[in-house]
Amino acid sequence: MITEIQRVKTLKEASDLVKETSGMLYLAGGTAVNHGGSTEERSAVLIGDLLERTIDTEKDALRIAAGVTLQQLIDSPLVPEVLGEAASFIYFRNVRNMATIAGNIASGWSVSTMLPALCVLGARVQTVEGLDLSVTEYLSSCPQELITHIVIPDPSLGCATRKESLSAGSPNLVVAAVSKDTGGSYRCFVSGTRERLSGLDGLEGQLATLSRPSAIEKVRELCEDQLSFCVRPGASEQYLTYCASQLIVDCLVKTERSSI
Amino acid sequence: MKISCTINDMERTVWCDPCENAQKLLQRIGYRSVRNSDDGYGSTGSDTILFDGRSVNAGLMIAAQLDGHRLMTIEALNQREGRLHPIQSALVDAGVVQSGYNAPAAALLVYDLLERSADPSREEIDDALSSLYNRANGYQQFYTAIKLAVSRMAGKADAAKLSDTFKDEYTYVGKPHRKVDGARLVRGERAFVEDMVSPDALILKVLHSPYAHAYITDIDVSRAESLPGVELVLTYRNTPDVYFTPAGQGFPEPSPYDRRMFSQKMFYCGDRVAAVVAVDEATAVKALSLIDVTYEVLPSVFTASQAKEQGAPIVHNARVSYEVGAPDDLESKNQKADPRDGRIEIQFPIGADPHGNKAASVSGSIGSVETGFEEADTIIERSYHTHQIQCTPCETHVVYTRMEADRLVVHASTQVPWHVRRVVARVLGISENSVRVIKERVGGGYGSKQEILLEEVCAYATWVTRRPVFFHFSRYEEYTCSVSRFPMDITVKLGAKKDGTFTAMYMDVQANTGPYGNHCLTVPMNACSKSLPLYLCDNIAFDVNVFYTNCLPTGAYQGYGAPKANFALHMAIAELASELKMDVLSLIEKNRVRQGDTLEILRCLGEGREGAPATIESCGLDDAISIGSKMIDWGKRERSEDEHILIGKGVALVQQGSGLPGLDSSNAEIKLLTDGSVIVHSGGADIGTGFDTLCVKTASEILKMDSSQVTAITGDTDHTPFDSGAFASSGTFFSGGAVYKAALDLKRRLLEAASQMLGEPMEGLELVYPSTVSGTKGKLSFKQIALQTQGGEGVGQLTGIASFTCDQAAFPYGAHFAQVAVDTLSGKVKVQKYYALQDCGVPINPELAEGQIYGGVLKAIGHTLSEVTVIDEEGRCLTGDLQSYGVPYIGDVPEDFKAKLVLTEDPYGPFGSKSVSEISMNGAAPAIAAAIHDAAGIWIRELPITPEKVLKALGRLT
Numbered sequence A: 001m002i003t004e005i006q007r008v009k010t011l012k013e014a015s016d017l018v019k020e021t022s023g024m025l026y027l028a029g030g031t032a033v034n035h036g037g038s039t040e041e042r043s044a045v046l047i048g049d050l051l052e053r054t055i056d057t058e059k060d061a062l063r064i065a066a067g068v069t070l071q072q073l074i075d076s077p078l079v080p081e082v083l084g085e086a087a088s089f090i091y092f093r094n095v096r097n098m099a100t101i102a103g104n105i106a107s108g109w110s111v112s113t114m115l116p117a118l119c120v121l122g123a124r125v126q127t128v129e130g131l132d133l134s135v136t137e138y139l140s141s142c143p144q145e146l147i148t149h150i151v152i153p154d155p156s157l158g159c160a161t162r163k164e165s166l167s168a169g170s171p172n173l174v175v176a177a178v179s180k181d182t183g184g185s186y187r188c189f190v191s192g193t194r195e196r197l198s199g200l201d202g203l204e205g206q207l208a209t210l211s212r213p214s215a216i217e218k219v220r221e222l223c224e225d226q227l228s229f230c231v232r233p234g235a236s237e238q239y240l241t242y243c244a245s246q247l248i249v250d251c252l253v254k255t256e257r258s259s260i
Numbered sequence B: 001m002k003i004s005c006t007i008n009d010m011e012r013t014v015w016c017d018p019c020e021n022a023q024k025l026l027q028r029i030g031y032r033s034v035r036n037s038d039d040g041y042g043s044t045g046s047d048t049i050l051f052d053g054r055s056v057n058a059g060l061m062i063a064a065q066l067d068g069h070r071l072m073t074i075e076a077l078n079q080r081e082g083r084l085h086p087i088q089s090a091l092v093d094a095g096v097v098q099s100g101y102n103a104p105a106a107a108l109l110v111y112d113l114l115e116r117s118a119d120p121s122r123e124e125i126d127d128a129l130s131s132l133y134n135r136a137n138g139y140q141q142f143y144t145a146i147k148l149a150v151s152r153m154a155g156k157a158d159a160a161k162l163s164d165t166f167k168d169e170y171t172y173v174g175k176p177h178r179k180v181d182g183a184r185l186v187r188g189e190r191a192f193v194e195d196m197v198s199p200d201a202l203i204l205k206v207l208h209s210p211y212a213h214a215y216i217t218d219i220d221v222s223r224a225e226s227l228p229g230v231e232l233v234l235t236y237r238n239t240p241d242v243y244f245t246p247a248g249q250g251f252p253e254p255s256p257y258d259r260r261m262f263s264q265k266m267f268y269c270g271d272r273v274a275a276v277v278a279v280d281e282a283t284a285v286k287a288l289s290l291i292d293v294t295y296e297v298l299p300s301v302f303t304a305s306q307a308k309e310q311g312a313p314i315v316h317n318a319r320v321s322y323e324v325g326a327p328d329d330l331e332s333k334n335q336k337a338d339p340r341d342g343r344i345e346i347q348f349p350i351g352a353d354p355h356g357n358k359a360a361s362v363s364g365s366i367g368s369v370e371t372g373f374e375e376a377d378t379i380i381e382r383s384y385h386t387h388q389i390q391c392t393p394c395e396t397h398v399v400y401t402r403m404e405a406d407r408l409v410v411h412a413s414t415q416v417p418w419h420v421r422r423v424v425a426r427v428l429g430i431s432e433n434s435v436r437v438i439k440e441r442v443g444g445g446y447g448s449k450q451e452i453l454l455e456e457v458c459a460y461a462t463w464v465t466r467r468p469v470f471f472h473f474s475r476y477e478e479y480t481c482s483v484s485r486f487p488m489d490i491t492v493k494l495g496a497k498k499d500g501t502f503t504a505m506y507m508d509v510q511a512n513t514g515p516y517g518n519h520c521l522t523v524p525m526n527a528c529s530k531s532l533p534l535y536l537c538d539n540i541a542f543d544v545n546v547f548y549t550n551c552l553p554t555g556a557y558q559g560y561g562a563p564k565a566n567f568a569l570h571m572a573i574a575e576l577a578s579e580l581k582m583d584v585l586s587l588i589e590k591n592r593v594r595q596g597d598t599l600e601i602l603r604c605l606g607e608g609r610e611g612a613p614a615t616i617e618s619c620g621l622d623d624a625i626s627i628g629s630k631m632i633d634w635g636k637r638e639r640s641e642d643e644h645i646l647i648g649k650g651v652a653l654v655q656q657g658s659g660l661p662g663l664d665s666s667n668a669e670i671k672l673l674t675d676g677s678v679i680v681h682s683g684g685a686d687i688g689t690g691f692d693t694l695c696v697k698t699a700s701e702i703l704k705m706d707s708s709q710v711t712a713i714t715g716d717t718d719h720t721p722f723d724s725g726a727f728a729s730s731g732t733f734f735s736g737g738a739v740y741k742a743a744l745d746l747k748r749r750l751l752e753a754a755s756q757m758l759g760e761p762m763e764g765l766e767l768v769y770p771s772t773v774s775g776t777k778g779k780l781s782f783k784q785i786a787l788q789t790q791g792g793e794g795v796g797q798l799t800g801i802a803s804f805t806c807d808q809a810a811f812p813y814g815a816h817f818a819q820v821a822v823d824t825l826s827g828k829v830k831v832q833k834y835y836a837l838q839d840c841g842v843p844i845n846p847e848l849a850e851g852q853i854y855g856g857v858l859k860a861i862g863h864t865l866s867e868v869t870v871i872d873e874e875g876r877c878l879t880g881d882l883q884s885y886g887v888p889y890i891g892d893v894p895e896d897f898k899a900k901l902v903l904t905e906d907p908y909g910p911f912g913s914k915s916v917s918e919i920s921m922n923g924a925a926p927a928i929a930a931a932i933h934d935a936a937g938i939w940i941r942e943l944p945i946t947p948e949k950v951l952k953a954l955g956r957l958t
Helices: A011-020 A068-076 A081-088 A094-099 A101-106 A115-120 A137-139 A205-209 A212-226 A237-259 B022-028 B086-093 B103-116 B122-131 B138-151 B182-186 B283-289 B330-334 B370-374 B417-428 B455-465 B476-480 B522-529 B560-579 B582-593 B598-602 B621-631 B691-703 B731-758 B782-790 B845-865 B917-923 B923-938 B945-955
Strands: A001-009 A026-027 A042-046 A055-058 A061-065 A124-127 A131-134 A145-152 A157-163 A174-180 A186-191 A197-199 B002-007 B010-015 B050-052 B054-057 B070-072 B200-209 B214-222 B230-234 B274-278 B294-299 B321-322 B343-346 B360-364 B378-386 B399-402 B407-412 B436-441 B469-474 B488-496 B504-514 B539-546 B645-655 B666-672 B680-681 B709-714 B764-767 B774-775 B778-781 B799-804 B813-823 B829-839 B896-901
Touching: A001 A101, A001 B455, A011 A026, A011 A042, A061 B417, A068 A081, A068 A094, A068 A101, A068 B896, A081 A174, A094 B050, A094 B122, A094 B778, A101 A115, A101 A137, A115 A137, A115 A157, A115 A174, A115 A186, A124 A137, A124 B621, A131 A137, A131 B070, A137 A197, A137 B504, A137 B845, A145 B399, A157 A237, A157 B582, A174 A237, A186 A237, A197 B782, A205 A212, A212 A237, A237 B945, B010 B230, B050 B103, B054 B103, B054 B122, B086 B103, B086 B182, B103 B122, B103 B138, B122 B138, B138 B845, B182 B436, B182 B455, B200 B455, B214 B274, B214 B504, B230 B283, B230 B455, B274 B283, B321 B476, B330 B378, B360 B522, B360 B598, B360 B923, B370 B488, B370 B782, B378 B560, B399 B455, B407 B417, B407 B455, B407 B539, B407 B813, B417 B455, B417 B845, B436 B923, B476 B945, B488 B560, B504 B522, B504 B560, B522 B539, B522 B560, B560 B582, B560 B645, B560 B917, B560 B923, B582 B621, B582 B645, B621 B645, B621 B813, B621 B829, B621 B896, B645 B923, B666 B691, B666 B782, B680 B691, B731 B764, B731 B774, B731 B778, B731 B782, B778 B782, B813 B917, B813 B923, B829 B845, B829 B923, B845 B896, B845 B917, B845 B923, B923 B945
Parallel strands: A001 A042, A026 A042, B002 B070, B200 B469, B321 B343, B407 B436, B504 B539, B680 B709, B829 B896
Antiparallel strands: A055 A061, A061 A145, A124 A131, A124 A145, A157 A174, A174 A186, A186 A197, B002 B010, B050 B054, B050 B070, B200 B274, B214 B294, B230 B274, B360 B539, B378 B488, B399 B407, B399 B469, B488 B504, B645 B813, B666 B680, B666 B799, B764 B774, B774 B778, B813 B829
16 A cells, blocks of 8 residues: 655656655556565555557567556557467456556566466566566576566467466466577466466477377476465365466467577 | 546646545545446456556546546546436347446447457457456346447447247247346446445445354454444444344245344354444554454354264354244253354244254155155165355345434445334334335345344444444455355255156255344255255155354345255266166156146145245246257257367256245335326336336336336335345245236226226226227326326325235246266366246246346356355355455356246246246256266266366266
């Protein structure tokens, strides 16, 4: 709950203010900061009107401004299908019209819709201070830095993302994404784990040639070894592990198909 | 801070706190349509606005974000003289606007959609309306509404049929008709309790118990009382020592009086500890944090099986008394009561033993089940577990109270205005003539607003302070402090001959009433009385035992226990069919009831009084089964292209009542006005279901008037006559029955007056459209008759008056068919087809009736597949918002979803009608669960049927 608001003229001023003021938040779309579930009294700096909302190509890369909403990702023909699909994992169009891609990265949702897809795409984050980091580096080292752009180095990379929820509007339980680079290496990330976002190693293309039940069992072994999930209403840890395995196999199959 | 923005093409400058919630700001400055029903979770869409042309949730924004931007609310579409924009008229005409709380948001979202896509696909509609929560009518009619809107905006003829029509001999009955309050609702005009609140109203907020079971050992409110702006702090120490039940039932209630405005003992996590009444919400919330409470925490029980164990913690260790029929051992049990537990006052024996946690019990039988099972060739016995589910109305519970001279006025969102008046008067210790209850538009109730949950404390605050007071549940309070459907463990034992003939039926219901006993006898009993009588068998028995626990409160919910038992019974029938290697529909056909059958089992099921057998006067099951089985192609095995997806079909019959024969009563008056128009005064409560429209159509039909000449005033205890209320599916049958009779009475008086004026016998006169009496000697308009009768030489104002009571049952019936696809790898169940075929007699408002079926079915699909109330080991609710609780949205609507009304004519209901709404809840769980078995060969006997349970049943998870 925001009880004090600051207005600034530049993103740099906003960034400096947040660094100087303990507990201050950035307020862009507002879907996380103003969410009814957050009852703690906080102060925020308003940046919604300062953020760019453009999507453009830069050589082979795609440059998405921080203020681009999730709905814009769905609507833009420039954006890889996988990112639009990830954006659509937020069920409510109104929310997608408000939530920004940078907010989705920086907010602390326990299950992130965009992070797995961004990670498997090798997305990089550019900040107002001029930093250029991978998404995982950003999350682990400087999550307070104000994002200005997200760069997708190879938007044509074969990849897929899937999510699971109990009903259309229910919270997402698990989100997974898989990509395969030109060298045949796989990248896999899962959100909804205890760590919020986890990579999964050991995926092989051969898995996609197995029957789906067999592939799920193989991937489940990997998940059981590497991932840990929080129990959620209506979903045990065992189910969530299975669920992640099944989503990963779906992604893998789609990725393989798109790579052919 | 100064905020400047453009709202509906007008420049607005507002001074406000920049952190003020944008929804609250917009409503405060006059945009009433921007409502709140989820406190900023973005999951209902009630707060939808267009922000720079994009639909957003104002509740997820603060005022500062609006500065410099362009906003649009539905008020921009509202046209002069109450005319409707084509989108608004399409929504109303298609039957989408029922409770209407979200109707303005719906109109705005459709406007946004049509701006982007002139002729949208289903996918685009689903996406556009993804933000809209609609509990009342199941979304299906939005597809029709949008087709209508598209054609109307293009100036073309309507491109979609509103509904089927019935009974050609009638002008209004059986035909679509614009809901009389639809325009007001879709325009976002003042309609709901929140719209009536004076700016100087005090705000009431409640401090809730953090413990599921505890005594308050000390409570210090001095710091809260001394906070500037606090007018009153209420606790058990300064409030009436009066016990009551919040259940709005016929008096005397079968529910025990086990609740006080505030108690020293906390019975569940969320129970009332104290209330603060202050000048604004922030002050009230601050004051709550200044109340110091010390608790003695007690061990808790959360399930019926825990509660009945020997030595279990006693939820209500209270002193128990009976108005009549006290058991012999009462005094000895009362000796162990703890005064801090207060009292329980029971009106008449209900099989209770509160000191053993038993809230109620009842047993009954016909024939001999022992003999019946001996005669059986096959016997199955299965247990089913049903969970705690929530009504989740879009408008959370709300009340506004104020003084008018020395009288108390209660603006309530209620299904039971007269019970509100009775309970408020009783708790405050004043007479009923000192209280006026005005039922405002109700933004969804579904049973939960049959309870008096806020009114008595808010009224007391007004009575003490003499100031207007407003009390509105948050969404979290709605989940934790409102009412829900009882969790029940139901065991069904069936015996049958080889040919499928039932020889014995037995049902055992173990129900969990939670912390209080509102509806504790009648809901679980209704589980039996609305399921077992669907089948004929000479030997039937049932046992019902209901237990107090410390889980979240339960109470009335649409279906009133029937959906639970219908799930258990029809699952057992499907399992029996499997044992017998019979087609389940053949087994159903062999044993089901038919018109003319007498239901002996009802002798034992009398809702707290002696029951009586009933004869089925009308029954649409023949048509419902025949049409439905053809629609779904029963017996044909469907296959998916994906080998891991299996498809199956299921069926369940459904039944309900039409009010409570011998218990309910309704009254109505119809007054002829000077110009020949009429006003209907009915005590019935329109809770979004179209009762006011029914009043208008009934009077118009009988009196041969244009419906524009008829107005309905309903649900105001000062200005309408008594009515039992809108529950137990009584609205059309009882309240409508009184209007029907009052219209006939006015018709008789018109003919009498005309007979005198024309000088010819009544027998030769008839009413003809519009508003005319025609005889052989001439014609008289109603206006002429009114002028004569109301003049100095006349007989006075002509008024039709009637009461309606009935000791005959009018059972609506139906057959529900489901086709599901089970993904055997993910465990997900998708409802591909759902056909609900229902007999409500003669449908008076067919499009609204269909909407109620869609709404009931989608709620029930949600209950079956995703909705779940989860509490932790301390009794705290973990699913206190719409998303985590799992309500269905438009994305959960079956791909092929049809509600179809089959015509029957009941001899007792007005125009041959019966009830329609509640029954719709009873079919989805058994039809879907049976279809899952048909698809994948697994029986899942516990709701909700989550993917995890499916995977476990399939052996993919252990």
